Every structure is written in structure tokens, then in C-alpha cells.
Amino acid sequence: MAEKYGLLIDYEWCTGCHSCEMACKVELNLGEGHYGIKLFEDGPRKMPNGKWEYLYLPAPTSLCDLCAKRTEAGKLPTCVHHCQAACMSYGTVEELAAKAAGKPKTCIFVPC
Numbered sequence: 001m002a003e004k005y006g007l008l009i010d011y012e013w014c015t016g017c018h019s020c021e022m023a024c025k026v027e028l029n030l031g032e033g034h035y036g037i038k039l040f041e042d043g044p045r046k047m048p049n050g051k052w053e054y055l056y057l058p059a060p061t062s063l064c065d066l067c068a069k070r071t072e073a074g075k076l077p078t079c080v081h082h083c084q085a086a087c088m089s090y091g092t093v094e095e096l097a098a099k100a101a102g103k104p105k106t107c108i109f110v111p112c
Helices: 019-027 068-072 078-082 093-100
Strands: 005-010 037-046 052-060 088-092 106-109
Touching (some): 019 037, 052 106, 078 088
Antiparallel strands (some): 005 088, 005 106, 037 052
């Protein structure tokens, strides 16, 4: 059976720069209102300790194909390549699961 590949996004470190979103739109030539990965903003909210929290949540959509042409050529998906915070990883599901172990705010995306 072929190995499954996916993305690991560590939400704890995303700065909300939109680089992944824009790189994906260019790579997939997506028009206005269409996204392969969409950045959502959650917050701001005041936490019980008095600090403010603002989360940025990049989420792959059904248009994401993990940059099949790029990955077949041995390159990273464009969202991972252009991530300014280096909070996105690409690899096998097993590699990503091991990397995510113990991290509180991560998301593993594996397209169907």
C-alpha cells in the first residue's frame, strides 16, 4: 500500500501572515473567493490570566491537492515552502503524527 502524505500545521506558531494562502492561490491559479488553504482568525479574547489571545488557523480546503506536481518533482508544497513562521510541515502521516505528539495546537491534514 502506498504511503499517505499530509500537512502538519502548528497553530501555536502561525503569525497570520497569509503567505501560505497567497502562495497556494498563485500555484493553483485560483480565482477570487477560491482557496486551497484559507487562513481563519480566531479572537481576540481576554484570557482568565488577563492576557489577550489571538489565533491564526490555516486550514486546507477541498481544492488542496498537496501541490501534487511540486511534490512529484521532489519539492515541498508551496504553502510549506513559503510559510514565514515555519509552522507547516509536509511528510508521511507516520512522520507527522510523531512530530505532532505532545503538541497542544496542531492539525494534521491528509487529503482523501
